[in-house]
Amino acid sequence: MDDQLAQTDEVWPAVVEESQTLAAEYEEAGWDVITTTPGDVVPVPQPGDSEVSHVGLDVLVGGDVYEQVEEAVETADFDAIEVFREESNGIVYLAVVLKAPEAKRAICLPLYYRVAEAERLFSLVDEGEAMGTRIRPLSGSGVSFAHDEPELLLPDAR
Incomplete structure (x- = not known):
């Protein structure tokens, strides 16, 4: 993630705080919660990508943290999502909770991406491509979460 952006934008700290508050609320309700602040968030595919292997974030x-996420995904069905979205200065900010309600497990993530970097993603979603979020470690392919309602993660005006 662009640390300079995170340091200068006043919305980002509020999104991180919201994500932490959500995690605490789920923990108080008896859920097993994984929380993290990502090192980077990239809308994919990026302009110029010749192959499209994934559409989303x-x-x-x-x-x-990835090991915890991978273990949680292996033992529970994450089939629900809760999203709080804010848009400011061409950036979409998200406090995302990926949920496995039956197992009472949640993954809380504060995320952000630049709208200008996501135009190809928007076009593919508009054409009917499925959108998801892939969480991954520095090396490796990661685990993916499909989104039935991608508009929750996308800006209002696109």
């Missing part, structure tokens, strides 16, 4: 997390 590519989220880089530390190896220790």
